[in-house]
Amino acid sequence: MAIVFQRPHALRETQMHYCPGCTHGIVHRLIAEVIDELGIEGKTIGVSPVGCAYNNYLYFNCDMVQAAHGRAPAVATGIKRVHPGNVVFTYQGDGDLAAIGTAEIVHAANRGEKITTVFINNAIYGMTSGQMAPTTLIGQVTTTSPFGRKPEIDGFPLNVCEMLSTLKGAVYVERVSMHDIKNIKNAKKAIKRAFQVQMAGLGFSIVEVLSTCPTNWGVDPVNALKWIEEKMIPQYPIGNFRGKDLEV
Amino acid sequence: MGEKILMKGNEVVAEAALRAGCRHYFGYPITPQTEIAHYFAKKMPQYGGTFIQAESEVAAMNMVYGAASAGARVMTSSSSPGVSLKQEAISYAACAELPAVIVNIMRAGPGLGGILAAQSDYFQATKGGGHGDYRMVVLAPSSVQELYELVVEAFNIADRYRTLCMIMGDGMLGQMMEAVEFRDQEDICQADKSWAVTGTEMKRDHNIITSIYIDPEVLEKHNLKLQAKYRQIAENETRVEICNCDGADIIVAAYGTVARIIKNVIKTAEKEGIRVGLIRPVTLWPFPAAAFEKYAQVPKAFLSVEMSAGQMVEDVRLAVNGKKPVHFLGRMGGMIPTQKEILEKIREILK
Amino acid sequence: MAQTDMIFAGFGGQGIQAAGKLIAYAGILEGRHVSFLPSYGPEMRGGTSNCHVIVSDEPIGSPILNSATVVMAMNRPSLDKFESYLEPGGILLIDSSLINRDPVRTDIRVFTIPATQIASEMGNLAFANVIMLGKLIKETGVVTAGNFEGGLKKVLPERKHYLIPEEMKALRIGMDY
Numbered sequence: 001m002a003i004v005f006q007r008p009h010a011l012r013e014t015q016m017h018y019c020p021g022c023t024h025g026i027v028h029r030l031i032a033e034v035i036d037e038l039g040i041e042g043k044t045i046g047v048s049p050v051g052c053a054y055n056n057y058l059y060f061n062c063d064m065v066q067a068a069h070g071r072a073p074a075v076a077t078g079i080k081r082v083h084p085g086n087v088v089f090t091y092q093g094d095g096d097l098a099a100i101g102t103a104e105i106v107h108a109a110n111r112g113e114k115i116t117t118v119f120i121n122n123a124i125y126g127m128t129s130g131q132m133a134p135t136t137l138i139g140q141v142t143t144t145s146p147f148g149r150k151p152e153i154d155g156f157p158l159n160v161c162e163m164l165s166t167l168k169g170a171v172y173v174e175r176v177s178m179h180d181i182k183n184i185k186n187a188k189k190a191i192k193r194a195f196q197v198q199m200a201g202l203g204f205s206i207v208e209v210l211s212t213c214p215t216n217w218g219v220d221p222v223n224a225l226k227w228i229e230e231k232m233i234p235q236y237p238i239g240n241f242r243g244k245d246l247e248v
Numbered sequence: 249m250g251e252k253i254l255m256k257g258n259e260v261v262a263e264a265a266l267r268a269g270c271r272h273y274f275g276y277p278i279t280p281q282t283e284i285a286h287y288f289a290k291k292m293p294q295y296g297g298t299f300i301q302a303e304s305e306v307a308a309m310n311m312v313y314g315a316a317s318a319g320a321r322v323m324t325s326s327s328s329p330g331v332s333l334k335q336e337a338i339s340y341a342a343c344a345e346l347p348a349v350i351v352n353i354m355r356a357g358p359g360l361g362g363i364l365a366a367q368s369d370y371f372q373a374t375k376g377g378g379h380g381d382y383r384m385v386v387l388a389p390s391s392v393q394e395l396y397e398l399v400v401e402a403f404n405i406a407d408r409y410r411t412l413c414m415i416m417g418d419g420m421l422g423q424m425m426e427a428v429e430f431r432d433q434e435d436i437c438q439a440d441k442s443w444a445v446t447g448t449e450m451k452r453d454h455n456i457i458t459s460i461y462i463d464p465e466v467l468e469k470h471n472l473k474l475q476a477k478y479r480q481i482a483e484n485e486t487r488v489e490i491c492n493c494d495g496a497d498i499i500v501a502a503y504g505t506v507a508r509i510i511k512n513v514i515k516t517a518e519k520e521g522i523r524v525g526l527i528r529p530v531t532l533w534p535f536p537a538a539a540f541e542k543y544a545q546v547p548k549a550f551l552s553v554e555m556s557a558g559q560m561v562e563d564v565r566l567a568v569n570g571k572k573p574v575h576f577l578g579r580m581g582g583m584i585p586t587q588k589e590i591l592e593k594i595r596e597i598l599k
Numbered sequence: 600m601a602q603t604d605m606i607f608a609g610f611g612g613q614g615i616q617a618a619g620k621l622i623a624y625a626g627i628l629e630g631r632h633v634s635f636l637p638s639y640g641p642e643m644r645g646g647t648s649n650c651h652v653i654v655s656d657e658p659i660g661s662p663i664l665n666s667a668t669v670v671m672a673m674n675r676p677s678l679d680k681f682e683s684y685l686e687p688g689g690i691l692l693i694d695s696s697l698i699n700r701d702p703v704r705t706d707i708r709v710f711t712i713p714a715t716q717i718a719s720e721m722g723n724l725a726f727a728n729v730i731m732l733g734k735l736i737k738e739t740g741v742v743t744a745g746n747f748e749g750g751l752k753k754v755l756p757e758r759k760h761y762l763i764p765e766e767m768k769a770l771r772i773g774m775d776y
Contacts (some may be wrong), residue, residue, distance in 0.1 A: 010514050012454075018364070041450060042448050042450040042451070043447035043449065044447065045318070045445045045446075045447060047314075048458075053395070054460060054462065055372070055458075056399075057454075057456045057458060059458075060454070062447070062448060062454055063445035063447055063448055063454050063455045063456075064445070064454060064456050064457070064458075065313075065314065065317045065445055065456075065457040066338060066344075066457065066458035066459060066460055067310065067313070067314075067340075068310060068313075068340050068459075069307070071307070071310035071313070071336075071337065074302070074306075074307040074310035074311045074313075074314065075310050075311070075313050075314035075317070076314060077300070077307075077311050078272070078274065078310070078311035078313060078314020078316070078317070078318065078322070079310060079314040079315065079316035079318045079445065080314075081272060081298040081300070081311075081315060082298075082314075082315045082318035082319065082322075083318055083446060083447065084273060086446070087447040093410065103303050103304055103306070103307065104303070104306075104307050104310070106303075107302070107303035107307065111300075129553065137416060160533075175441055179443050192531060198443075210347055213323040252627050253753070254620065254624050254627055254633070254635065254753070254754075274689075279639070286636070307646065316713055363639070419639070420662065420663070423636065423637055423639050424634055424635060424636040424637075424662050425620065425623060425634070425637075426634050426635070426659075426662075427627045427633055428634070428635065461674075485606035505661070508659070508660045508661045508662065509660060509663075510660075511660040511661075511662075512660030512661050513672040515660075516608055584663055586665045587661070587665065588665065
């Protein structure tokens with residue numbers, strides 16, 4: 001009997017801790033599938049963030065380093081410069097990457113650091129219980145914007161891909177979404193391409209993934225997917241910002 | 249040993265690191281230690297190594313974290329305000345047991361302070377500038393030659409114990425030139441780094457470098473392991489220089505460049521019939537308490553002389569443990585204690 | 600002589616730091632202990648420049664000088680600042696082309712040389728410091744001219760070694776002045 005579906009080898013056989021309806025697990029799986037398909041598990045080194053995915057080093061079979069909040073791109077830089085032949089990726093959320101770690105991501109991208117970043121944007125802080133993120137939408141209620149995000153107080157949603165795509169060193173920049181099968185398939189393609197860009201030594205690559213947080217959004221898993229489509233995509237349009245035609 | 253050459257302390261730091269096999273340096277410019285970065289920027293390409301001028305001290309120290317995780321001999325350097333920014337990753341690296349060398353060419357604080365020499369980061373370095381129960385080995389050279397020797401040693405200690413090792417100099421030591429004689433070959437500790445992230449090559453289980461232990465029992469166990477390691481370091485790596493202490497009327501505690509001034513004071517005081525001893529901690533942590541205990545009964549009093557408001561003096565008091573009075577003389581802001589004022593203080597104490 | 604404590608001072612750009620390094624290097628070649636401590640920081644940018652140099656038979660304690668046996672002053676602010684540092688009997692060297700006052704002290708040995716003017720006549724102002732050093736070496740005997748030349752070879756980059764004969768000529772002018 002042919003096996004049509006199984007756990008990717010790059011994913012460890014362990015139960016994940018994510019909430020029901022959270023799409024972190026799907027993104028993990030996509031990364032693992034890409035690592036398998038590219039045959040790079042043995043030379044991949046991942047960097048875990050601070051946030052809900054802090055311990056995803058337990059989920060990947062490759063070597064993993066856990067970084068301080070926001071510092072994953074700097075840590076990845078150190079690793080990559082020691083092992084330029086290895087494949088190095090960071091996995092970061094929106095608080096980690098777009099707030100406390102803004103300097104590190106901008107400069108890693110600007111140096112054209114040959115690393116890949118998978119950036120989870122769910123418009124909220126998950127682990128610390130639902131505070132406002134830099135990517136929180138205008139009017140969105142969070143535990144630290146209880147009356148909705150107000151631009152005059154909290155500023156505006158931060159569009160990371162648009163910002164990073166102005167940098168020469170960021171050669172591959174794409175935003176994808178987890179809200180349906182078609183988009184999940186596209187996300188995998190983008191993640192694969194981002195890794196290939198790194199392996200070809202072309203520069204920095206990032207894939208922003210619009211993800212759910214049903215727990216802190218206060219919606220059920222199905223409506224969470226709808227929330228991405230209806231609320232997030234208008235603010236964060238999906239698509240490629242840079243490097244669509246790169247030869248890898 | 250080769251010939252004696254005249255070199256600036258900061259340049260010797262970088263040269264020593266290269267000789268010790270350091271091929272990765274990450275830093276951010278700050279006076280008075282910028283020559284370290286200049287030297288690496290020029291030399292690293294010749295060695296096939298990495299020099300990165302990071303976007304911040306925060307990033308630089310996290311790059312060190314990454315490179316150390318990857319198994320490399322790695323270093324960063326800065327001066328006081330910059331070292332404050334490194335504290336986050338210092339605490340993380342201490343928890344993750346990453347070997348690395350950090351150089352602090354101290355300047356006067358607090359705040360931006362000034363750019364002249366000071367020793368006011370003693371607490372930060374020895375009592376844990378970052379959060380949590382951790383220690384790092386702190387080496388305090390007092391000459392350019394010793395700076396070279398201790399930088400090489402710092403890499404060995406770091407690798408041997410999987411620990412952070414800090415070199416504490418001051419602006420004066422970094423900027424001054426002295427003769428230095430390099431060894432033809434360094435004795436480099438070949439530590440087992442099978443824990444490092446290098447890629448599994450599908451031949452072993454994955455390696456994890458982490459500083460997070462959510463389970464309190466596991467975290468306490470990890471802390472106990474760290475503490476055991478620190479005890480072992482204290483046992484094996486405590487270094488001290490003792491001068492003129494037998495029969496001393498007064499014993500001065502001083503480290504780094506200040507200890508050099510005391511050596512002049514010893515000679516001058518001798519002419520007045522005062523015997524001044526010197527205990528110079530070479531490791532600030534582990535602190536050479538045993539040396540103070542040993543000589544506690546000898547002098548009439550102890551005197552700690554520092555370029556600070558009184559930091560190391562607390563450790564001197566703990567070590568002397570009430571057996572004799574412990575006095576303090578300090579200058580701040582980049583001012584350097586003079587022989588004259590030290591001698592006056594000694595006369596006053598002995599009166 | 601057990602220990603010579605020297606302060607070199609002048610404007611940035613007069614080769615003050617270079618003068619200190621040259622004496623320090625020559626001191627190493629004499630087989631003696633040396634230390635060189637520059638002023639650093641904002642002072643480096645066009646303002647006054649000074650350095651403390653010690654050459655000693657014994658290991659050197661403090662590299663900072665609170666008093667000196669030799670002061671080489673190449674501008675007026677340097678004379679104003681460091682004249683008082685001299686120990687009684689100490690040696691003060693003044694570039695009289697740039698300093699328009701006499702020393703106040705009477706308990707020291709004073710040597711005035713119009714070094715900048717001489718250097719200008721030689722066609723290269725950069726030799727002024729070496730002319731001053733010639734006098735310094737002559738009066739202190741801290742290093743020999745031979746070891747000074749050795750120091751030049753160490754301090755100057757290879758591509759500037761062609762200047763050494765001229766530098767030595769300047770040194771001798773200072774020694775004989």
